Amino acid sequence: MIEPKQFYRELDAVLSTINKEKSDEGFFVTILNVLEEKFGEVLQIRDSHVYEQRGDDFVFLDTSPQQQDSAIARSIPVQSQGIQQVMKKGVVVFDQPGLLEGFDLKIDFESITVAAIVVQNPVRKWLLVFEIEKGRVREDVMLFLNAVQTAINYRLFSEMMQNDLKRAEEIQKSLLPKQAPKVAGYQIYGHSQPAELVGGDFFDFFQFSDEDFGGCIGDASGHGLPAALLVRDVVVGLRMGLAKEMRLVHTLNKLNHVIQQSTYATNFVSIFVGEIESEGHLFYVNAGHPPPFLVSGKSIQDLSATGITLGFLPDINLRRSYIWMPPESVLVLFSDGIIERHRNVNVEDQYGIDRLKKLVTENRRLSAKEIVQLVFKKVYEFAKRTPWDDDATLVVVKRLAEE
Numbered sequence: 001m002i003e004p005k006q007f008y009r010e011l012d013a014v015l016s017t018i019n020k021e022k023s024d025e026g027f028f029v030t031i032l033n034v035l036e037e038k039f040g041e042v043l044q045i046r047d048s049h050v051y052e053q054r055g056d057d058f059v060f061l062d063t064s065p066q067q068q069d070s071a072i073a074r075s076i077p078v079q080s081q082g083i084q085q086v087m088k089k090g091v092v093v094f095d096q097p098g099l100l101e102g103f104d105l106k107i108d109f110e111s112i113t114v115a116a117i118v119v120q121n122p123v124r125k126w127l128l129v130f131e132i133e134k135g136r137v138r139e140d141v142m143l144f145l146n147a148v149q150t151a152i153n154y155r156l157f158s159e160m161m162q163n164d165l166k167r168a169e170e171i172q173k174s175l176l177p178k179q180a181p182k183v184a185g186y187q188i189y190g191h192s193q194p195a196e197l198v199g200g201d202f203f204d205f206f207q208f209s210d211e212d213f214g215g216c217i218g219d220a221s222g223h224g225l226p227a228a229l230l231v232r233d234v235v236v237g238l239r240m241g242l243a244k245e246m247r248l249v250h251t252l253n254k255l256n257h258v259i260q261q262s263t264y265a266t267n268f269v270s271i272f273v274g275e276i277e278s279e280g281h282l283f284y285v286n287a288g289h290p291p292p293f294l295v296s297g298k299s300i301q302d303l304s305a306t307g308i309t310l311g312f313l314p315d316i317n318l319r320r321s322y323i324w325m326p327p328e329s330v331l332v333l334f335s336d337g338i339i340e341r342h343r344n345v346n347v348e349d350q351y352g353i354d355r356l357k358k359l360v361t362e363n364r365r366l367s368a369k370e371i372v373q374l375v376f377k378k379v380y381e382f383a384k385r386t387p388w389d390d391d392a393t394l395v396v397v398k399r400l401a402e403e
Contacts, residue, residue: 200227268311
């Protein structure tokens, strides 16, 4: 009998190589060749074949030139007795030739045992069939087949999930503004750092004319893929609802109803949306978002909430508010991932709003881009350069000195 520890060590080495291969049509060619090379002599594997489910049949895939004329079935009905056993159990060693109805293997069952496993990703299934010379200990064969099935399934599922997450990441990146509006008398810059591949923070800009523009920042509950899907709905909804004569309260109320009807009942979004006119007039709605602040000289004003977070209730009471941005003032919009970043996981020491306000005030003469980059650098270093444990977003709007 094969020593299990040695077997798994060798199998891990093989699979680490296989994991570097993309699971395209050549994946099973590689995997069978490597398995036969490594374990063919030990388990006396004489041959192996691959089928893929297409409709009501498993269709044979030619995995090597030698199999072009192989005397086996080109397709096997899914409803055949042998296939149903494999589909049910995942791994089957066929001790009785009668169970192989439909396989049409032209082999000597006196000297050959047939084994099969089914492997799959969320949308496709494959059947791997092995011809093994009799005399091998059944426990060895089952150990081999179960390990192979588990490893391949994990490989197929994980790659597909990574591909889906990669596509989600690309979609989310496409929702973030490529660049800030070019508005005379202002500097505008934003950056978002997700904690995972995709996240729940977002920001966006709206340019209504050469002189008037708007911006928003938000934070969807949680992070990862569910939060990213909610972000997509919110950003698209805002872009559709906001125009030059934008009705902030009306648009956000409609967006609140959309979030309320979401499949995930616990979804909610904090959001700040504002419109800035050329002379510094800022009209805004803050739906439960951490209050942005305006630095003017050494004076700091908070832009507090004007309503609750979207998604909690079907009907909410939002109101619009106003503040003036004097020349050389700096408006800072941020998510809680900035101020709640911990220095040490075991110590309740957060970066905090006071540190953020002090840092911006002391560096208010820098450009908007330089302020954003400096804040991220300091906050990242505050936590000893550890990975971000929450999505973090910062937007800076700086009104320049009048000429």
